[in-house]
Structure formats: C-alpha cells, structure tokens
Amino acid sequence: MTRTTLRRIPAYVFLSVAVVLSVFPLYFMAVSATNTSNDVVASKLLPGGHLVENFQTLVSSQPLWSASYHSAVNAIATTVLALILCSIAGYAFEIYHSRAKDSVMAFLLLAIMIPFAATMIPLFRLFADLGMVNSTLAVILPLVATPFLILLFRQASRSFPHEIIEAARLDGLGEVSIFARIYLPTMKPTLAAAGVITFLFSWNNFLWPKVILVDNAYQTLPMLLSNMRAGYVTDYGSLMLAVLIVSVPTMVVFLALQRHFAEGVTGAIK
Amino acid sequence: MSAPTAPTEGRAPDAPPQGTKKSRPTRLPKTPLSAIQRRRSLTGWAFIVPAAFIIVLVNFWPMFEALLLSFQTGRGTQLSWADPLLLNYQRLFQDETFRLTLATTFIYLIIQVPIMLVLAMVLANLLNAPWLKYKGFWRTAIFLPCAVGLVSYSLVFRQMFATDGLANDLLINFGILDDPVNWLGQTGTARMVIILGLLWRWTGYNMIFFLAALQNIDRSTLEAARVDGANGFKTFWYVTMPQLKPIILLCAILSTNGTLQMFDESYNLTNGGPGNTTMTVSHYLYNVSFRNSPNFGYAAAISYAILIIVAVLAAIQMKVGDKRD
Numbered sequence: 110m111t112r113t114t115l116r117r118i119p120a121y122v123f124l125s126v127a128v129v130l131s132v133f134p135l136y137f138m139a140v141s142a143t144n145t146s147n148d149v150v151a152s153k154l155l156p157g158g159h160l161v162e163n164f165q166t167l168v169s170s171q172p173l174w175s176a177s178y179h180s181a182v183n184a185i186a187t188t189v190l191a192l193i194l195c196s197i198a199g200y201a202f203e204i205y206h207s208r209a210k211d212s213v214m215a216f217l218l219l220a221i222m223i224p225f226a227a228t229m230i231p232l233f234r235l236f237a238d239l240g241m242v243n244s245t246l247a248v249i250l251p252l253v254a255t256p257f258l259i260l261l262f263r264q265a266s267r268s269f270p271h272e273i274i275e276a277a278r279l280d281g282l283g284e285v286s287i288f289a290r291i292y293l294p295t296m297k298p299t300l301a302a303a304g305v306i307t308f309l310f311s312w313n314n315f316l317w318p319k320v321i322l323v324d325n326a327y328q329t330l331p332m333l334l335s336n337m338r339a340g341y342v343t344d345y346g347s348l349m350l351a352v353l354i355v356s357v358p359t360m361v362v363f364l365a366l367q368r369h370f371a372e373g374v375t376g377a378i379k
Numbered sequence: 380m381s382a383p384t385a386p387t388e389g390r391a392p393d394a395p396p397q398g399t400k401k402s403r404p405t406r407l408p409k410t411p412l413s414a415i416q417r418r419r420s421l422t423g424w425a426f427i428v429p430a431a432f433i434i435v436l437v438n439f440w441p442m443f444e445a446l447l448l449s450f451q452t453g454r455g456t457q458l459s460w461a462d463p464l465l466l467n468y469q470r471l472f473q474d475e476t477f478r479l480t481l482a483t484t485f486i487y488l489i490i491q492v493p494i495m496l497v498l499a500m501v502l503a504n505l506l507n508a509p510w511l512k513y514k515g516f517w518r519t520a521i522f523l524p525c526a527v528g529l530v531s532y533s534l535v536f537r538q539m540f541a542t543d544g545l546a547n548d549l550l551i552n553f554g555i556l557d558d559p560v561n562w563l564g565q566t567g568t569a570r571m572v573i574i575l576g577l578l579w580r581w582t583g584y585n586m587i588f589f590l591a592a593l594q595n596i597d598r599s600t601l602e603a604a605r606v607d608g609a610n611g612f613k614t615f616w617y618v619t620m621p622q623l624k625p626i627i628l629l630c631a632i633l634s635t636n637g638t639l640q641m642f643d644e645s646y647n648l649t650n651g652g653p654g655n656t657t658m659t660v661s662h663y664l665y666n667v668s669f670r671n672s673p674n675f676g677y678a679a680a681i682s683y684a685i686l687i688i689v690a691v692l693a694a695i696q697m698k699v700g701d702k703r704d
Contacts, residue, residue, distance in 0.1 A: 113510075120505050127502060128520040131583065135523065137545060138535045149538070152548040198430035205423025217431060220438040222693060224640045226661050227686040230668055230675050231444035232437060254433035284422045313528030316642045316661075320669065331530040335647050338534055345538060352531045363526035367519060 138356070141349035149345040159346060167347040173354070175326070176333040180312060180355075183248050183329060187311040188304050190253040195303065196296065198254075199262025200288055204274065214263070217256045225251075225316070233320055247321045248329075252311055258303050265299040266292075301369030309359050330355045442686070448679035454672045467680035477681065479655060480663040483570065487659070488638045491574045496630060498582050500623075503589035504615070518590070522583040529580070529643035536576045537563065537648050566656040569649050573657055576644055581637075585630045592626040593619070628700035632693050639689055660685060 141149045144157040167173055202214050228251075236247040269292060277287045293300070315331040322328060328336070334355060337348055412420070449467055451458040461467060471477055505511065506518055524532065539545045540562040547559035562568045596619060604614040642661040645651055651658030664685070668678040 117510065120508070120511070124502070124505055124517050124521075128517060130579070131521050131524050134532065134535050134539065134579065135527065137539060138531075141538070150541075150543050152545040154545075194430040194433070197426045201423040201426035205420055205426070207420060207423070210423065210427065213427065213431060217434050220434050222636070222690065223438050223442050224636065224682075224685050224689050226640050226664055227445050227682040228438060228441035229664075230678055230682065231441035231448065233668075234444075234675070235441070250433065251437040254430040254437075256434060259430060284419065288426070309526065313530070315528075315530050315646075316665070320665075331528055331643075334530045334534055338537070338647055339650075348534065349538065352534050356527050356531050359528065360523070360526045363523075364519070367522070 135356075138349050138352055141346060142353040143350075144346050146343060146345045146347075149349060160350070163344075163347040163350040166344055167350055167354075170344075170347070171333060171337065171351065172326075172328070173333070173351070176328050176330045177354075179327055180330040182245060183318070184308050184311040186245065187249040187252045188307045190249065191255070191258060191307045192300060192304055194254050195258035196262045196293065196300065197288060199259045199264075200266050200292060202259065202263045203266035204269075204271070204292075214259070217259065220256050229317070229320060232317075236321060243322055243324050243327050248318050249311070251317060252307070252314070258307070261303055262296070262299060265296055269295065298369045301366045305362060305366045305369070308362055312359055445679045445682055445686075448676055449683050451676040451679075452674075453676060454674060458676060461676065467677045470677060471680055471684060476655060476658075476663060477660070477684075480658045480660040481684075483657060484639060484641070484660045486570060487574060487577065487641065488635060491577045492631065492634045492638060495578050495582050495585060495634065496627065498578070499585035499630070500589055500627075502582070502586045503593055506586070506590055507593040518587075522587055524580050524582075525584045525587075527580070530647050532576060532580055533644050533647035536572060536579075540572045563649055564653055566653060569653065569657045573644055573648060576648060577638070577641075581634065585634070588626055588630055589623065592623050596622050624700060628696060631696050631700075635692050635696065636689055639685055639692075 137154070140154060140156045142163060143160040144153050145159050145162075148157055148159075202210055232251060233242075236242055236244070241247040273291060274287055277291055282291070313331060314329075315335065318329045319332055319335070322332065325332075325336075334351055337351060448458075450461055450464050452461045452466060453459055463469075502521060506514060506521075511517070541547075542559050542561045542564070544562075546562065547556065550556040551559065560568060562572050600618050600622070601614060604618045609617065640661050641659045642665060645657060645659040645662040646665070649657040651662055655663075660681070664678055664681045667674055667681060
C-alpha cells in the first residue's frame with residue numbers, strides 16, 4: 110500500500126462510523142416493525158416474521174387509513190400550492206426586476222426570522238374566528254408561501270436567459286404563457302428541490318396540525334404516532350411499524366429526488 | 380457582507396444591498412415608462428401579490444397581533460387589557476418553569492449546535508475530497524436521517540433509550556455498563572438523549588449545505604495556496620473557511636432558530652420529564668396556550684420572549700460573522 114492510501118484510511122473509517130450511526134436507528138425501526146413486542150424489548154436485531162400481525166394490530170387499534178389520507182391530502186395540496194405561488198413570485202422578482210420589488214423581497218425575507226411560536230396563537234385565533242378550525246385550508250395556509258422558496262426560485266431565475274423571453278414576446282406569447290410554457294419546464298431541478306423540501310416539511314409537520322386540528326377525526330400521521338405514545342401502547346412492534354409507515358413515503362421521495370435536492374440547494378446558496 | 384439569506388451577487392448595480400446596510404437609494408431622474416413596460420411591471424406585481432399577501436397574513440400580521448395579545452389577560456376568549464400593561468412580562472420574570480425551560484433550551488443550543496456544525500464541516504470536507512470513492516453512497520446514507528420526521532425519530536429514540544431498551548442491552552453486552560441506566564428518567568441523561576437525537580437528525584442536513592458551498596469554491600484560490608506552499612490545514616483555515624463564512628453563519632442562525640423553537644422532541648421523546656427538566660420553552664408555551672385553561676395573553680408574552688431572543692442571537696451572530704479579520 111502506498112503512503113497516500115494509508116493516510117486515507119482514517120477518513121474511510123470516520124465516514125463508515127458516521128454511516129453506521131446514521132442508518133442504525135432506521136434499521137432498528139425497520140426490523141422492530143417485523144418483530145413481536147417482546148422481541149423489540151429484548152432488542153432483537155434480526156428481522157422477524159410478525160409484520161402482518163403487527164399490521165393487523167395497528168389497523169384494528171388505530172385510525173391508520175384516515176390519518177394517512179389526511180396527511181397525504183395536506184402534504185400534496187401544500188406542495189402543489191407552494192410550487193405555484195413561490196415559483197411565479199420568484200420568477201417575477203427577477204424577470205420584472207425593479208427597485209420597489211427588491212425592497213418588497215427584502216421585507217418578505219425578514220419573515221424567515223419570525224419564530225413560529227410567536228405567530229401560532231394569533232393564527233389559531235384567526236382561524237377559530239373564521240370557523241376554520243379542523244379545515245384543510247387552515248392546516249396548509251401557513252406553509253404554502255415561504256420567503257425561502259421564493260428566494261430559491263429567484264436565484265434559479267438568474268441563469269435564465271432574458272433573450273428567450275424577448276423572443277417569446279415577439280412571437281406574441283402572453284406573460285403567463287411565457288412563465289408556464291417556457292420558463293417552468295427549464296426549472297425542473299429547482300421545482301424538485303422545492304417540492305421535496307415542502308412535501309417533507311408538510312408531511313412531518315406536527316405542532317401546527319396539532320394546534321389547529323382539534324377534532325381527532327382529522328388527525329395526521331405524526332399526530333397519530335404521538336397519540337400512540339401518549340396512550341402508553343404496550344405493543345412496541347406495531348408502534349415501530351407505524352413509525353416505519355410514516356417514514357417510508359418521505360424516504361422514497363427523498364431518495365428519488367435527492368440529486369435534484371443537492372442541485373437546488375447549490376443553486377440557492379450560490 | 381450582506382445578509383446570508385439574500386445573496387446579492389450578479390445583481391444589477393443599482394439594486395440596494397439587502398440586509399445589514401440599508402442606505403436610501405439616490406433618486407435618479409426617471410425616464411417615463413412606456414405603456415408596455417408599465418403593463419409588464421403590473422404583471423410582475425400580480426405574480427408577486429398572492430405569495431406576498433399570504434406571507435404577510437401568516438407571519439407579519441400574527442406577530443403584530445401577538446404583541447397586542449401579550450398586553451392582555453384573561454382566560455380563553457375573555458380578554459381585557461392588563462393593568463399594569465406589562466403584567467404578563469413581569470410575571471415572566473417570576474415564573475420558575477419559564478426560567479427552567481429557557482435554561483434547558485439554552486443547554487441544548489450551546490452543546491448541540493457547535494458539535495453539529497463542526498461534525499458537519501468535517502464530513503462535508505471528507506465528501507468533497509477528490510480522491511473519495513462512492514461519494515453518492517456516503518452522502519445519501521449520512522443525509523438519510525433528514526428524511527425521517529421529528530415525531531418518528533423521537534419515538535425510535537424513546538424506544539432505544541428505554542430502561543429495557545436497545546442502548547442498555549448493547550452497552551451491557553459490550554461490558555461498558557453493569558446495570559441498565561434509566562436514561563429518560565434522570566435529568567442529565569434525558570437531556571443527553573435529546574441532544575444525541577438532535578445531532579443524529581440534523582448533522583447531515585447541515586453537511587449538505589456545507590458541501591454545496593465547498594463545491595462552489597473557486598478552485599484557483601486553492602491552487603494558489605498550494606503553489607504558495609500552504610499545507611492542507613492551512614489552505615482550509617485561511618482560504619476555504621473565509622469563503623464558507625456566509626454559509627456557516629446561515630447554518631448557525633437556522634440551527635439557533637430551530638433549537639429555540641424545538642417542540643416535537645421535547646413533547647414526544649421525553650414529554651418534558653422528568654419533572655419538566657427536559658422541557659423546551661416552546662413546549663412550555665404550548666402547555667400555557669392549549670393545556671387546561673388557556674392563557675393566551677401570558678402565552679403571547681412567552682412567545683415574544685422567544686422572538687426577542689431569536690432576534691438578539693441572530694444579530695450577535697451576524698455581528699460576529701461580519702467581523703473582518
């Protein structure tokens with residue numbers, strides 16, 4: 110072995126330890142979902158054959174389908190709305206750039222610094238006054254427009270050639286069509302990054318849904334998990350299965366789109 | 380350096396710098412806009428207004444409302460102006476639980492954020508090494524915890540650190556412990572478990588930001604340092620680090636902000652226990668707002684304390700990060 114190879118061994122060891130520590134809790138979650146409650150407590154680290162049994166216990170004791178449905182509707186609606194609202198705003202801040210719009214952007218960016226804790230109670234009171242407690246709109250509205258996503262799209266628009274827009278205008282295309290048919294198709298990496306960020310955040314969001322969805326019939330998956338914990342379930346196998354079920358969609362979305370995510374982050378911080 | 384969240388590179392020269400320096404732009408003589416230009420400008424505004432309206436409605440307006448609310452007292456919806464007006468804030472200073480939860484939150488912040496940022500920086504540099512093989516594998520695996528929800532991982536950690544859980548079994552098997560430890564039943568160890576959880580969940584997230592920033596660094600500056608005879612560490616410290624400052628600042632501010640608002644772990648992993656000693660200030664805020672008889676006025680005062688602390692810490696970090704050396 111050459112000297113350089115030897116020097117690289119500690120790096121590989123360090124990375125391996127980091128990977129094991131990162132993946133191990135997830136592995137434990139996954140194998141526990143296939144084991145009986147007793148096996149989980151006995152720290153069995155091999156997959157067992159009780160997946161179906163745990164699933165039956167889970168479905169019969171918890172409103173899994175209803176919570177999955179509400180989580181899916183909330184996350185998808187949030188993601189679609191956020192992509193539309195923020196991409197068009199980010200595009201406008203760059204393409205129709207003016208000094209006044211820069212000031213508005215600078216002002217909107219201040220919202221990043223406002224902790225959710227400081228807005229939670231008035232938001233709850235607002236939706237309560239409007240009779241919108243338990244409504245989907247109340248759950249998703251605080252997440253659909255964020256200065257961060259607008260910034261992401263504005264930065265991505267920087268590299269979009271203005272000549273193409275001029276050419277499209279000469280061809281008689283309207284401003285909305287230029288955005289929708291020429292600009293958006295070139296923004297797939299940014300859309301993917303913004304989509305992943307929003308979907309993951311909405312799917313995993315806990316505090317706000319817990320506050321605004323007062324009726325348990327509307328509970329989302331993280332709320333269901335939390336209620337299982339508070340109910341002192343003794344069946345740890347089905348509890349870990351529930352955690353696994355909640356985690357699978359976000360992991361799939363993340364793994365499928367992670368390349369775009371890295372590109373999107375790179376674009377945003379450039 | 381301008382505010383890290385608003386990179387201004389490549390911007391038209393007349394644009395005002397966003398963030399720290401806000402000088403009034405000198406008025407240039409206006410050339411009259413043509414009808415087409417005016418219509419386009421209006422189109423631009425029309426594209427911006429929906430998102431801007433929602434941001435104002437769900438961030439700025441409630442922030443203002445919370446300030447008014449913090450001067451009121453009463454239970455539930457029966458609210459009246461407090462007498463004296465600062466009553467809720469006075470109560471804040473005598474509230475033992477508030478002080479305890481604030482101290483706990485700061486313990487999490489001071490221990491977890493520096494360790495996480497250093498770890499993330501080391502990992503990002505390793506992943507950025509040109510000789511490293513299977514880059515995609517390492518990156519994906521280390522970033523994977525970020526795909527798991529906060530409630531989900533809280534429950535997994537709760538399970539692993541139960542008295543009859545995996546952590547005790549492994550440590551006893553390896554001969555490190557003789558008897559099982561009640562991790563979540565003692566203040567020190569319960570706080571440690573929360574910090575371990577935070578490190579597990581967020582290190583990869585910050586690593587991705589650092590990695591993206593490292594890949595944007597101008598290679599010629601690194602070459603120049605090498606030609607001048609700087610070794611690996613010197614190159615990193617004097618050439619790479621200054622260029623990473625904005626992103627480190629951004630990550631530090633985001634992490635500080637996140638830790639001060641931490642709720643899910645406190646609520647689900649330890650449920651604040653034992654005896655409120657692992658409870659975060661946001662968890663306490665939730666309890667005051669929505670447990671038993673809600674006291675919105677006092678809760679708003681707590682939320683303003685959080686807001687002020689976040690703002691002050693961000694200002695300090697920007698000041699420190701902005702210092703030229």
